[in-house]
Amino acid sequence: MEKLLKDLLMSDGVSGYEENVAKIMTVALSKSCVSVEIDNLGNVIGKSGRGEGKKIMIAAHMDEIGMAVKHINEKGFIYFIKIGGINDSILPGKTVEIINKKGKHITGIIGTKPPHLMTPEEAKQSLKHDSMFIDIGLSSKDEALKVVDIGDQIIFEPAAGILNGDFYYGKAADNRISCYAMVKVMETLAKSKDLNTEIYACATVQEEVGLKGGKTSSFKINPDFALIIELQ
Incomplete structure (x- = not known):
């Protein structure tokens, strides 16, 4: 796997926390674009070609689904909000990483109330994320607050690889693979001397x-044409 693609797949960048991905994309696009800027919202915009013809915009989003710390209880368990469309049923037992203000990754496991402690009525209900918590191996709120804080982003355990030699996977494949494809398109276009x-x-x-x-x-x-690259 090419280094750029792996870096994009492994980098952390939940919606609203895309700074690290933006740094990677800025460097990558700078190799083929005449100018690259980061706007006030955090979008990375690279420009190539001349202004004699139509304006074409190619777009791919950098952010990934994830979570953020909402509350820490007295036992040191961390409760969270979801960011993006996450199916609650996949969360129990997932390994996650909380990224604190210093950039340190704190590993945790998403837990739920165990079945043998549920009431018959609770056992009939679908599990919801707001009843789940993250265990980072600490036993008090004071201990937890030394390493994490309210608002810290939470990502799924970083992973990237290839299945059966043909299919790429990663916790942020949506949509970093498209970001990678966009970089490659710009590199190809930069070789054209007739880009009008x-x-x-x-x-x-x-x-x-x-x-x-x-x-x-x-x-x-304000482009004349736009091409959006997205996984389906």
């Missing part, structure tokens, strides 16, 4: 929570 148009590559933020970066960057660029 402006091409903008936009690595956007906060797609998972309402397409926010895509909306603002499209108004900023």
Whole structure:
């Protein structure tokens, strides 16, 4: 696997926390674009070509689904909010990492009330994320607050690889694979001497929570045509 793709797949960047991915994309796009900027919302925008023809915008979002710390109880268990569309049923037992203000990754496991302690009525109900907690191996709120804080982002355990030689996977494959593809498109276009148009590559933020970066960057660029790269 190429280093750029692996770096993108492994990097942390929950919606609203995309700074590390933006750094990777800025460096990658700088190799093929005449200019690269990060706008006020955090979108990375690279420009190539000349302004004689139509403006074309290529976009792929940088953010990933994840969580954020909401509350820490007296036993040191961490409760969380979801960021993006996460199916609650997949969460119990998942390994996650909480990234604190110093950039340190704190490993934890998502836990739930065990079945043998549930009431018959509770056992009939689907598990909801707001009843789950993250155990980071500490036994008090004071201990937990020394390493994590309210608002810290939470990512699924970083992973990246190839299945059966053909299919790439990773905790942030949606949509970092598309970010990688966009970089490769810009590298190919940069080799053209007859590029009679402006091409903008936009690595956007906060797609998972309402397409926010895509909306603002499209108004900023005001393209004649747009190509959105997204996994399905």
